[in-house]
Amino acid sequence: MPDRPNAAELVEAVWEFLGQEVLPNVQDHRQKFRTLVAMNALAIARRELEGDEGGPDEDELRDLARRIREGEVPELAALKNQVAAKLRISNPQYLERYE
């Protein structure tokens, strides 16, 4: 067990630094955009580090992908839940668009 700050807390610290100290001082539009993209990447990393969603592992996904390609019809609701779990890490707000 590492000393604190843990990985998620370190990522959060860098995210705050970018948002509070770097972003307000960036003049160039392209740099500003890239800073926002970088902050988004950190937010994803933080949610992943903090989350504990036990989804299917890679072997299970590989097996499912192969069976679907061979013609097996998957259970749509289960597939959607798998993707929703990924979205809760990558972009939780996205799911609100379907409510």
Next chain:
Amino acid sequence: MEVALSHKLGPVRSAWLLPGGASKEAWAVDLADGTELLVRRALTGVIHRDTLTLEQEFRVLEAAYEGGVRVPRPVAYLGDIEGREAFAMERVEGETIGRRIVRDPPSGIEQQLADELAKIHALAPLDFLPSGDVIERFYAELDSVGEPHPAIEYGLVWVRERLPHDRERTFCHGDFRVGNFVISEHGLESVLDWEFAHLGDPIEDLAWPLLRAWRFGADDRRLGGLGDPEPYLERYAELTGREVSAEELVVWEVLGNVKWAIGCLTQSRRHLNGQDRSVEYAVLGRLAAEMEYELLDLIEHA
């Protein structure tokens, strides 16, 4: 850069890099005689599979311009500018940023988009345009990523079983959507970004701007956050005779989501495999899940 450009274009007063552009640089260039140009330049020396070279893109732009499509007037293919190829075109005024455009879309934009698309699909094919089978290409690209994606697999199977086989092939833009349109208060000014031009099923182009990914948050306006699809589809049918049922359109919309999901995955690999290290490419790998969810939702409601 100004010196390199002036060798090809004549005396340059100023040149500055414009924001945006994930795959190409865009330079605003003012010549000493007052001419305002936009120079499109490759971001790296690497030529990517399935996109045109800038020289080919310039020839496509010329063909579109001659065919009466609203595009910036092509000025010159410049060849090598400091190690990367580039071409110059007229700089057009207007907005391209999706989030701004969907706030207040101009009236009549739906029909204007159909007008341009009908003209594009009537252009004579150019010999270098790629024309492979899309489904085969998507499988090859997905396999090159090497990561399991059951949702994309299902989208591909579902589409393959439903795609009509007897359509004609036409000149296609390949990325006809908000973000690649220059829009002013008068409406559509220009269609940009011809690097994905190819020969394919025109309905692929027709359905592409309907994707949720190109509605920029204005989800209830299904045509690119701009308006309803009906006036757009009706005008396109009027001009081309190509009638598309709602059922068929959903199939193409699912395919579009498959295409953009795979596009995100392959672009993120450009970062991961060291070809183009960039945080912008990197995060695209995590964007693919949005298109996976959308395609499953479309299939569920079909």
